[in-house]
Amino acid sequence: MGSETAAPPGSHEGGASPWAPTPYRVVERAQETADTATLALEPVEPAPPPGFVPGQFHMLYAPDIGEAAISISGATSDPRRRVHTIRSAGRVTDALTKARVGDVVGVRGPYGRGWPLREAEGKDLLLVVGGLGLPPLRPVLYEVLAHRDRFRRVEIAYGARTPKDLVYYDEIQAWRTRKDLRFQVTVDRAGVDWYGDVGIVSQRIPDMRFDPSSAVAFLCGPEIMMRGSAQALVDRGMSRSSVYVSMERNMKCGFGQCGHCQFGPFLLCRDGPVLPYASVERYFALREL
């Protein structure tokens, strides 16, 4: 997510206001690509942070600049650490990506509804991912790998702009060597040093191995990519209600009060960001949204 808001009222005051961020310290930082960094945060205070489910997001506050909605991209199993992968796309996210180990940022949340992982148990699980859609799905992958026997086939198709825009590169290489999942990577364009697939990620769907009558798909990425991928999955026989998408709009409050992230009848920060494709398909086609 890259939607940004102005600094929240009361953001320097602490306390119980839902607008007040909790201070977290940057404990680790990794530069993923030229404009994208991963920050691991831990609360400054000893009290453990609230738990989260894969697919939820935090409002991250860059001191004196403002807030941005950023998906949680780390494992749910770590009681204190909260990991976020952020692309510099504006003043707030630019400041966040430049935060150094030891810096303090503000955190509100977690917010939103996550991926319905329980629904995928006993079924084939498909993850179709574009660009920075991978961070919100990485916690899903961690959960799946921690409880691999609960799922049948696991297929991932990940598309990025160029090979240089792939995040979690080393982790992906490790996932690609595993026998208990299939991780396909494609890029929109490449130079001669790339021997992988080139095209768009939805092209990989005809090649994915799954039982359409018993599969669940999680899609995250640019809206046009999710539309095309959802249709390709439906064309392969999947039910629209078994396909879930993570929607992105301009999140500001994070808890369904301000209305900035309205998408049709949904307030995405509260009702989403993860929604069944069957619920949002008709709104995808509305240009006004």
Place this chain on the structure above:
Amino acid sequence: MRSPRPDLLGELREHPFLRGMDPGFLKAIEGATQERSFGTGDLVIREGEAAKEMLLVQHGKIGLELVAPDRPRLSLLTVGPGEIVGWSWLIPPHLWLSDGRALKPTRILAIDGATLRAALEDRPKDAYQFMLRLVPVISRRLQIARIQVMDIHGV
């Protein structure tokens, strides 16, 4: 000892692009079909050269690449097993519009373009079925190119 001749008719029949085509049509083009293998990095087709054959990928992967002066070679699409390389063999002036490079050991079936065009002209019903296969490929690649132009992963 010579290696056994591959069952080209069987391979044509089973290739996803031609699957379901009339057996008589496949028989008509069988004699004009050759198998060809390429190593990683080999050039399969070259932009501007005569497109004399229709190429069906059996194994491996081919990257379709554009080369422009003073710019690095750019790969825009990869095609793999079950796909076709292009359609320049069908459309005058029968010149390839991009380079095609094997990105891994690759095996293709190459059907002589002149024979194939003649078979399509002689058999309008088969030609229609053939076009029902080819047009969606062209349409999909156009859609892919549109999305690539949109640069959807850009900021």
